[in-house]
Amino acid sequence: MxxxxxxxxxxxxxxxxxxxxxxxxxxxxxxxxxxxxxxxxxxxxxxxxxxxxxxxxxxxxxxxxxxxxxxxxxxxxxxxxxxxxxxxxxxxxxxxxxxxxxxxxxxxxxxxxxxxxxxxxxxxxxxxxSDAQITSMMARKQSYYSERTVYSWVTEDDLEMELLDAVRDALRANDADHPWLSLSDGELLRAARLYGRDQLTGERGFNLAAVALLGKEDAILDVMPLYRTDAILRRVETDRYDDRLVCRSNLVRAYDELVGFCEKWLPDSFVLDRGQRKSARDVIVRELVCNCLIHREFVSPHIARITIDGEGIRTSNASRALFAGPVTLESLDPTPKNPIIANFFTQMGRSEELGSGTRNLYKFSRLYTGKDPVLEDGDRFTAFVPVPPVMASMVGSGGDREAAKGTERSGAVGGSRRSRTRAEVESAVDNLIARYGSFPASAVSEQVTSVGERTVRRYLSDMVKEGKLVCAPRGRSTTYRSGNSADSLGGDC
CATH class of the missing domain: 3.30.950.30 (Schlafen, AAA domain)
Known part of the structure; x- marks a missing residue:
C-alpha cells in the first residue's frame, strides 16, 4: 500500500x-x-x-x-x-x-x-x-474583513468619544511611552485604523470596527442590528437561568461588564506561575471574554453567548474559520478574524498576540482544575473550561439570586471593582449563613481572595449599618449573623 x-x-x-x-x-x-x-x-x-x-x-x-x-x-x-x-x-x-x-x-x-x-x-x-447558514458560509469565504466596511454617515457624534480618555489610561498602564498617547482624538482614531478607506467602494469614513469598539447604542443598532452578548448563570434554574446580563454596549464597555459578570459567579483560585501568584480565574475569564468579543463575525445573525453552569464556563460566538474542528496546542494555526479590533484590544493590554489566548487557556485551565479546555472552531467558535470542585458547593445556594439582584452595573471603563467585590462578599456571606448560621470575618476572607481581610471587614461593617447583618463580639473575635435573626445582637463592630 x-x-x-x-x-x-x-x-x-x-x-x-x-x-x-x-x-x-x-x-x-x-x-x-x-x-x-x-x-x-x-x-x-x-x-x-x-x-x-x-x-x-x-x-x-x-x-x-x-x-x-x-x-x-x-x-x-x-x-x-x-x-x-x-x-x-x-x-x-x-x-x-x-x-x-x-x-x-x-x-x-x-x-x-x-x-x-x-x-x-x-x-x-x-x-x-437556512439563510443564516448560507450567510456564515459566504462570510467564511470572503477575503475581505467585514470590520473594514465604511459607513460614510457615521460621525464622531455617533461614537462615545469620551471613552478615549479611559482608553488612554489603559494605554498608559500598558506602555507609558505608547505613541498613541501624544495624538489628538482624530489622530488616534486614524492611527488605530478606525477611520479609513473602504477597499470595495472607495468611500472614506468610520468603519464597522469604530462603531463596534466605541459606538453609541443607536449607531450600533443601525450598523449591527443583531449585535449582543448574552451572559447567563444557570446553576439552580437549569431550564431558565439564575442571573442574566444582556450586553449591547460597545466592545470597550462590554469587556468590563462581561468580565465583571463572570468573575462574580466563578470561584477564584490563585496558582503559582513561574513563581508568581496569579488568579487562574481572571486569566481564563479575560481570554474567553476577549475571544467572544473581538474574534466574532459581526455580520452573522448568531448571538454570542457566555454560560456559567455547575460544570464550568462555556462560550459560543459566530466565527469565520477557514478550517473547522478541534483547536489544540498541536493543531494551533491561528488566523486573524478582526485584526483592527484585535489590535486595539492588544494596545490596551486586554489581549496578547494571536494564538496566545489559546495557549493561556490550556495552561491556566490545567492549573485551575487539572483538566484541558475544549475548543472547537468552525462557523461557530465554542469553548468550555471546567471549574474547580468548589463550584459544587455553590450550586443550589439560595444566595445566588439575591446576590444577582444586588449587583450593580457600572458604566465606567474598567468597571466598578468595588461593586463586584461587594457582590462577592455578599455571595460568600449568604453561603456561610446558609451553612453555619454565623461566621467570622476570616471565613469570608477565605472565599473572597481578591481583597484583604481588612477590606472584607469594611464591607461587613457596611452591611451591619444597612441592617443586613448584626455582629456579636465573642472573645477576641467577632461573629456575624443575618440581620433577620431574632436572637442576634445589633450594634456596630
Whole structure:
C-alpha cells in the first residue's frame, strides 16, 4: 500500500476525507461530497474504499471513464452552478487494487449541486437550507474583513468619544511611552485604523470596527442590528437561568461588564506561575471574554453567548474559520478574524498576540482544575473550561439570586471593582449563613481572595449599618449573623 493511501485510511473519514465504493461510474453522492468539500475547507474522496476503510478498488478498465464522468458532471452548468476544481491521483494498496483519489480544494464561490447547497459537517454532507447558514458560509469565504466596511454617515457624534480618555489610561498602564498617547482624538482614531478607506467602494469614513469598539447604542443598532452578548448563570434554574446580563454596549464597555459578570459567579483560585501568584480565574475569564468579543463575525445573525453552569464556563460566538474542528496546542494555526479590533484590544493590554489566548487557556485551565479546555472552531467558535470542585458547593445556594439582584452595573471603563467585590462578599456571606448560621470575618476572607481581610471587614461593617447583618463580639473575635435573626445582637463592630 502506498504511504499516501495508508495515511488517508489510518486517518479515517472526517471533515476533509471521504471513502466511497465505486463501480464503473461514481454515485450521485460523490458529487454531493465534491460540493460540500468545495464549500467547506476542501478534501479528498477515495473511490474504491468502503466506509470501514477496507480497500475494494475500482475496475481498472473503468478508471478513465470515472475520471471523465466526474469532470463532465462538475463542468455541467445545469448540475453545478459554478464548476469546482477537481484533480485526480491513482493510488494502489499492497495487493495492487486501484484507488482513485479525487482532490477538491475549497473554492471562492458558494457551490450548489442540482440547486442544493451542501456543507461538510464532521464526516457528513449536509443540505443547507437556512439563510443564516448560507450567510456564515459566504462570510467564511470572503477575503475581505467585514470590520473594514465604511459607513460614510457615521460621525464622531455617533461614537462615545469620551471613552478615549479611559482608553488612554489603559494605554498608559500598558506602555507609558505608547505613541498613541501624544495624538489628538482624530489622530488616534486614524492611527488605530478606525477611520479609513473602504477597499470595495472607495468611500472614506468610520468603519464597522469604530462603531463596534466605541459606538453609541443607536449607531450600533443601525450598523449591527443583531449585535449582543448574552451572559447567563444557570446553576439552580437549569431550564431558565439564575442571573442574566444582556450586553449591547460597545466592545470597550462590554469587556468590563462581561468580565465583571463572570468573575462574580466563578470561584477564584490563585496558582503559582513561574513563581508568581496569579488568579487562574481572571486569566481564563479575560481570554474567553476577549475571544467572544473581538474574534466574532459581526455580520452573522448568531448571538454570542457566555454560560456559567455547575460544570464550568462555556462560550459560543459566530466565527469565520477557514478550517473547522478541534483547536489544540498541536493543531494551533491561528488566523486573524478582526485584526483592527484585535489590535486595539492588544494596545490596551486586554489581549496578547494571536494564538496566545489559546495557549493561556490550556495552561491556566490545567492549573485551575487539572483538566484541558475544549475548543472547537468552525462557523461557530465554542469553548468550555471546567471549574474547580468548589463550584459544587455553590450550586443550589439560595444566595445566588439575591446576590444577582444586588449587583450593580457600572458604566465606567474598567468597571466598578468595588461593586463586584461587594457582590462577592455578599455571595460568600449568604453561603456561610446558609451553612453555619454565623461566621467570622476570616471565613469570608477565605472565599473572597481578591481583597484583604481588612477590606472584607469594611464591607461587613457596611452591611451591619444597612441592617443586613448584626455582629456579636465573642472573645477576641467577632461573629456575624443575618440581620433577620431574632436572637442576634445589633450594634456596630
Amino acid at each position: 502506498s504511504d499516501v493511501l495508508d495515511r488517508y485510511i489510518q486517518a479515517s473519514e472526517g471533515i476533509s476525507v471521504e471513502f466511497k465504493r465505486c463501480g464503473s461510474q461514481p454515485g450521485a453522492d460523490t458529487f454531493e461530497t465534491i460540493c460540500s468539500f468545495a464549500n467547506r475547507q476542501g478534501g479528498s474522496i477515495l473511490l474504491g474504499v468502503r466506509d470501514d476503510g477496507a480497500v475494494e478498488g475500482v475496475p481498472e478498465a473503468s478508471a478513465l471513464n470515472i475520471e471523465r464522468n466526474i469532470s463532465n458532471v462538475t463542468s455541467n452548468p445545469s448540475l453545478f452552478n459554478v464548476s469546482p476544481l477537481v484533480e485526480f491521483e491513482r493510488l494502489r494498496d499492497v495487493d495492487g487494487k486501484l484507488v482513485i483519489r479525487v482532490w477538491v480544494p475549497m473554492g471562492p464561490s458558494l457551490y450548489t449541486f442540482k440547486g442544493i447547497v451542501y456543507d461538510r459537517v464532521a464526516d457528513a454532507d449536509v443540505r443547507v437550507k
